[in-house]
Amino acid sequence: MDRFDDNEYKDLIKNLLHDTQYIERSNMGKLAGLRQYAEVLVRKFWTLAVIMN
Numbered sequence: 001m002d003r004f005d006d007n008e009y010k011d012l013i014k015n016l017l018h019d020t021q022y023i024e025r026s027n028m029g030k031l032a033g034l035r036q037y038a039e040v041l042v043r044k045f046w047t048l049a050v051i052m053n
Contacts (some may be wrong), residue, residue, distance in 0.1 A: 003047065009040055016040075 019025065020033035 003051065009044075013037065013040060 016033050016037045020030045020037070025033070
């Protein structure tokens with residue numbers, strides 16, 4: 001498995017966090033953005049777990 005590259009996800013993370021915090025969205029829209037951010041975090045944790053084993 002390839003290493004997780006933070007630079008690949010930097011803009012995505014920035015946009016997701018900006019959209020959930022600073023843009024007028026419904027609560028469902030905010031939750032969807034946070035879910036997408038959680039997917040990125042899980043991907044990073046998964047990669048770290050695979051590398052450590």
